[in-house]
Amino acid sequence: MLHIDAFVPGDSPCLVIGDSWIHADQREYVPVINPATEETVCHAPVATADDIQLAIATSVQGFETWRRTLPIDRSRVLRGAAERIRERADDIARLMTLEQGKPLAEARAETLSTADLFEWFSEEARRSYGRIVASQVPGVALNVMAEPIGPVAAFTAWNFPMVVPGRKIAAAIAAGCSIIIKPSEETPLCVVEIARCLRDAGLPNGVLAVLYGDPAQISETLLAAPEIRKVAITGSTRVGKILARLAADTMKPGTYELGGHxxxxxxxxxxxxxxxxxxxxxxxxxxxxxxxxxxxxxxxxxxxxxxxxxxxxxxxxxxxxxxxxxxxxxxxxxxxxxxxxxxxxxxxxxxxxxxxxxxxxxxxxxxxxxxxxxxxxxxxxxxxxxxxxxxxxxxxxxxxxxxxxxxxxxxxxxxxxxxxxxxxxxxxxxxxxxxxxxxxxxxxxxxxxHEAPFGGVNQSGYGREGGIEGLDAYQIKKLVAARAVA
CATH class of the missing domain: 3.40.309.10 (Aldehyde Dehydrogenase; Chain A, domain 2)
Structure with a gap:
């Protein structure tokens, strides 16, 4: 298995599990096609059943570390990642154009927007406030605490390979969650670059995992796992409904940004x-x-x-x-x-x-x-x-x-x-x-x-990304009612 310091921009996409970067030559793989030339750009490795289970286990371990990390330190990691994304914007943009097809100027703008997104959530990480509620019972104090919801499973489409997964990754990490993300196998390179920037900025092992492979196998396994506490998806309404049904079996809340017209x-x-x-x-x-x-x-x-x-x-x-x-x-x-x-x-x-x-x-x-x-x-x-x-x-x-x-x-x-x-x-x-x-x-x-909520109504989904709502989506609000004891 390869480790983070062995990875360079433009290398083939990897599975990221714990401290391991698993390349296509170590697994079955699917080709990544340049839509402008129909030539193969690289190969995306296919996660095995064991890989998925290991990602869950390392995500649980990563969560236990990250949830106890001070908000100011989460903020520093996110800001550091934003700085690295900006520094590497030209290389990342070229990868995006190769795998997704959009003009280089659009790809670079999306990359820089993703950096801004990470910077926004680096600030929100420092403002993860609870509140004190005035009690109607004498001697009882009501304290509402904001806590990270737990390990997250996220799924994203191919049209915006940086900013769409970035919304989920940045918000989850800002809130103190770990996250397993499955981007599209058609556009795998940019998410690996996000992972690399985060790791270079000091993100601990296990807080972010990246999986590719059989979408049904990955989604069914992750959403059946009791360790996973939330699901987030950007995709079609059809796929969103499938994931919502799977999530319902274990009562996982979700953020669903689905199709529109x-x-x-x-x-x-x-x-x-x-x-x-x-x-x-x-x-x-x-x-x-x-x-x-x-x-x-x-x-x-x-x-x-x-x-x-x-x-x-x-x-x-x-x-x-x-x-x-x-x-x-x-x-x-x-x-x-x-x-x-x-x-x-x-x-x-x-x-x-x-x-x-x-x-x-x-x-x-x-x-x-x-x-x-x-x-x-x-x-x-x-x-x-x-x-x-x-x-x-x-x-x-x-x-x-x-x-x-x-x-x-x-x-x-x-x-x-x-x-x-x-x-x-x-x-x-x-x-x-x-x-x-x-x-x-x-x-x-x-x-x-980035500063405002993004999401739809009716069959375009529910939940919001961006703004203060984007952070709230990865938190639970716990009430602590306390009476002083003499």
């Missing part, structure tokens, strides 16, 4: 050109593979022509290509599944009468590239109005009244992000209040902030 309401009194410029950037960031990506556009009939003209002009300027190349604004889809999904959705929409205004085709025969696509007059019968595209496709409908717009936005049972563009304070307040979503952007597409 974000509505955009562009009202007639809005700045149509300004809205189009913002939305074009937000829609095609990461090739549309963003859980809060604007995807269902509802534009007031009075301005739909001017909005669409401006929007198409922005879309036409998007340069698609290998994310490592200069000037590229959008990379490939991250895997072949997503490419085929987009091909099917666009074909279905056109069959149902949608007008193809831009794109609509795969680019080339190598790599998972797809044109930035815009569909107009998309009927409700098209699948894309019900199924999250998670790709570079915009679906536009019109509306006439505010009631109509709100009804269209709320017609699905998911509710993660949503967006409103208007110059009317009355419209902003009313619509933001009536949208069934965990987050609402009003004249902005920036709704993910």
């Amino acid at each position: 974000s509505p955009v309401l562009v009202f007639g009194d809005s700045d149509a050109e300004g809205a189009a410029a913002q939305l074009a950037v937000a829609k095609y960031r990461n090739a549309g593979q963003v859980c809060t990506s604007p995807s269902r556009f509802f534009v007031h009939r009075d301005i739909v022509e001017s909005f669409t003209e401006s929007y198409l002009a922005h879309v036409d300027k998007i340069v698609v290509g290998d994310g490592l190349q200069d000037g590229v604004a959008m990379g490939p889809l991250s895997n072949e599944r997503q490419l085929l999904h987009i091909v099917d959705l666009v074909s279905d929409a056109v069959t149902h009468g949608a007008q193809l205004a831009a794109g609509g085709h795969r680019i080339g025969n190598t790599g998972y590239f797809y044109e930035p696509t815009v569909l107009l007059n998309v009927p409700d019968t098209a699948r894309i109005m019900r199924e999250e595209p998670f790709g570079p496709v915009t679906a536009i409908q019109t509306f006439d009244t505010t009631d109509d717009a709100i009804a269209k936005a709320n017609m699905l049972d998911v509710g993660l992000g949503s967006y409103v563009f208007s110059s009317s304070p009355e419209t902003m307040i009313r619509v933001a209040g009536e949208l069934q979503a965990g987050m609402v952007g009003v004249n902005t597409c920036l709704i993910a902030h």
Whole structure:
């Protein structure tokens, strides 16, 4: 087995268990594919049943050490990790582009955002407060204590290989928990870099474990283990429901950040050109593979022509290509599944009468590239109005009244992000209040902030990451009622 000092940036991904780093040449493995070239970047080792059990055991040991570590010392480790992520940002960004496909500039921005996230939670670790409650019983003091919940099992998707696992790792460690994380086997490199930065910053063995392999085997084993006290997932609603059922057998609480299908309401009194410029950037960031990506556009009939003209002009300027190349604004889809999904959705929409205004085709025969696509007059019968595209496709409908717009936005049972563009304070307040979503952007597409809660409602999940809520999710509040004894 290899140890931390043997690992260098760009090396193959490893299982991280205790003080051991287990490479692909020591286990069965799965290939990691560059989505721009379809070439194999490296191999991800597959955890055995014994590896999973050892990860649980070392996580319990790590928790016993870490829960007794002073908050100020947890803070120093997290801040040290943030500093190392910044120092290594260029190397990490390149790894991210190789394994996930996004342009290098986006990869570097995500890496630096992850560093900011760790710094935020380094401060929150120092502010893990309890409280004193005024008692109605004379002589009895009520003290509410904040304690770490215990070892955590976390599962993350492939679209943001740094910041999504970083949210879970940083919050759990700040709260005093140990954590076992299973990232996607398709994007394993960046989480190993997070682990390396934490270990170099002084994180004790056993506090963080990284597993890859058979998702069902890992999730079933971890969620059945009584030692694991919480589950956290970023993924699809389908997978979230599976994990929630498994967690229910042992009454594990969870944080579930699941699928969305974000509505955009562009009202007639809005700045149509300004809205189009913002939305074009937000829609095609990461090739549309963003859980809060604007995807269902509802534009007031009075301005739909001017909005669409401006929007198409922005879309036409998007340069698609290998994310490592200069000037590229959008990379490939991250895997072949997503490419085929987009091909099917666009074909279905056109069959149902949608007008193809831009794109609509795969680019080339190598790599998972797809044109930035815009569909107009998309009927409700098209699948894309019900199924999250998670790709570079915009679906536009019109509306006439505010009631109509709100009804269209709320017609699905998911509710993660949503967006409103208007110059009317009355419209902003009313619509933001009536949208069934965990987050609402009003004249902005920036709704993910480390300082604020991030999460959805209905079948987009429950629980929150980020902000003070992100730390609370990994704590239990214990009441100590004490009477003085003479």
